[in-house]
Amino acid sequence: MTKIGDIKDETKSAGVIVKVVAIKEKEYESERGKGTYFYGIIGDETGTLPFTAWVLPSTVRVGDVVELKNCSVRKYNERLRLYVDSRSEVILRPEDVMEVKRTYRDYKVRSLNLNDSYVSVTGLITQVSRSTYEKDGIQKEVISGQFTDDTGTVRISSFGPELKDGMKVQISGARVQEYRGRLRLSINENSAIAGADFPTPEVPLYRISEVDRGISGIEVTGICVAVGDRSGLTMRCSQCRRRVDDGSCEEHPDAEKTLDLYATFTLEDGTASIQCNTGKDVTSTLTGISVDGKEFNQVEIESVHSGIKNKLLGRPFLVRGEASVTDQGTSLRAESIVEIDVETLKRIRAAMRMGID
Numbered sequence: 001m002t003k004i005g006d007i008k009d010e011t012k013s014a015g016v017i018v019k020v021v022a023i024k025e026k027e028y029e030s031e032r033g034k035g036t037y038f039y040g041i042i043g044d045e046t047g048t049l050p051f052t053a054w055v056l057p058s059t060v061r062v063g064d065v066v067e068l069k070n071c072s073v074r075k076y077n078e079r080l081r082l083y084v085d086s087r088s089e090v091i092l093r094p095e096d097v098m099e100v101k102r103t104y105r106d107y108k109v110r111s112l113n114l115n116d117s118y119v120s121v122t123g124l125i126t127q128v129s130r131s132t133y134e135k136d137g138i139q140k141e142v143i144s145g146q147f148t149d150d151t152g153t154v155r156i157s158s159f160g161p162e163l164k165d166g167m168k169v170q171i172s173g174a175r176v177q178e179y180r181g182r183l184r185l186s187i188n189e190n191s192a193i194a195g196a197d198f199p200t201p202e203v204p205l206y207r208i209s210e211v212d213r214g215i216s217g218i219e220v221t222g223i224c225v226a227v228g229d230r231s232g233l234t235m236r237c238s239q240c241r242r243r244v245d246d247g248s249c250e251e252h253p254d255a256e257k258t259l260d261l262y263a264t265f266t267l268e269d270g271t272a273s274i275q276c277n278t279g280k281d282v283t284s285t286l287t288g289i290s291v292d293g294k295e296f297n298q299v300e301i302e303s304v305h306s307g308i309k310n311k312l313l314g315r316p317f318l319v320r321g322e323a324s325v326t327d328q329g330t331s332l333r334a335e336s337i338v339e340i341d342v343e344t345l346k347r348i349r350a351a352m353r354m355g356i357d
């Protein structure tokens with residue numbers, strides 16, 4: 001029998017005694033019809049490994065110890081994975097007790113993805129806040145904050161370990177999730193959290209082509225090549241923030257309507273372009289237009305749109321913000337936008353090409 005910790009390479013014939021740490025079932029369709037396969041994580045006292053089982057007794061559950069004979073180990077998504085197929089043998093060992101050593105791959109915020117849902121990360125905690133929620137009639141507390149390393153920022157929620165502003169931590173067993181196109185981490189009492197020492201991360205500068213997942217705290221530069229027609233003043237439902245330019249909100253017909261100012265524009269840096277949008281405060285700072293407590297007539301509404309266009313179109317900017325990736329594509333919600341001069345833009349690009357960013 002091989003120990004999980006000793007599996008370092010692909011092999012056609014592996015035999016292991018392991019505990020099932022996580023298991024999920026998935027349906028698939030092939031030429032031969034519909035079927036079900038299983039995938040998850042197995043482990044022993046030396047480590048863990050993802051697995052896929054094309055055949056498996058339906059009685060296998062999380063926590064079961066099983067002997068797997070004649071399995072293959074192959075790379076999938078650049079990571080070794082054990083495959084149980086029709087020539088493999090699965091023997092349940094109900095008498096066995098096994099401690100599993102959990103191992104998690106180290107990730108930078110930049111590389112977090114949903115294919116590896118439990119990870120090890122190192123970063124700085126900021127903007128901590130506490131809120132309560134109810135589960136099974138009991139009030140529970142969740143601590144939320146931001147988790148930052150030198151490649152970006154994601155939101156973090158803790159249902160267990162204490163989080164404090166300014167903590168520098170290494171977390172093993174953080175769960176990666178996605179909400180509205182943005183990645184986030186979640187931890188609980190099963191996650192291990194320890195102090196770490198590293199320089200306080202600076203906001204990283206990305207090429208637009210590198211912005212491909214929902215993380216925040218990143219910067220891009222580029223030239224504004226288009227301004228959205230709907231940039232300008234708009235009415236929103238005060239409850240759900242939906243645009244309600246003509247009439248009232250379908251879901252909240254009685255809710256008040258509030259005047260909003262926003263801009264959408266396309267930023268291009270030579271590697272790609274990205275759709276950016278700015279909310280009321282950022283658009284206001286950029287254009288010098290304030291909307292609070294004011295009323296606008298049609299002529300003024302149109303002049304606001306052309307004012308935004310004049311401020312943005314054809315000019316170079318440094319934009320800091322939060323990316324989200326949805327079916328509609330990748331977009332960047334700007335937390336700040338600063339016009340830079342063309343010389344600065346050229347210098348930044350030259351530095352990025354030389355790889356000293």
Ligand SMILES: [Zn+2]
Nearest residue numbers: 237240249252
């Ligand atoms: Zn509404």
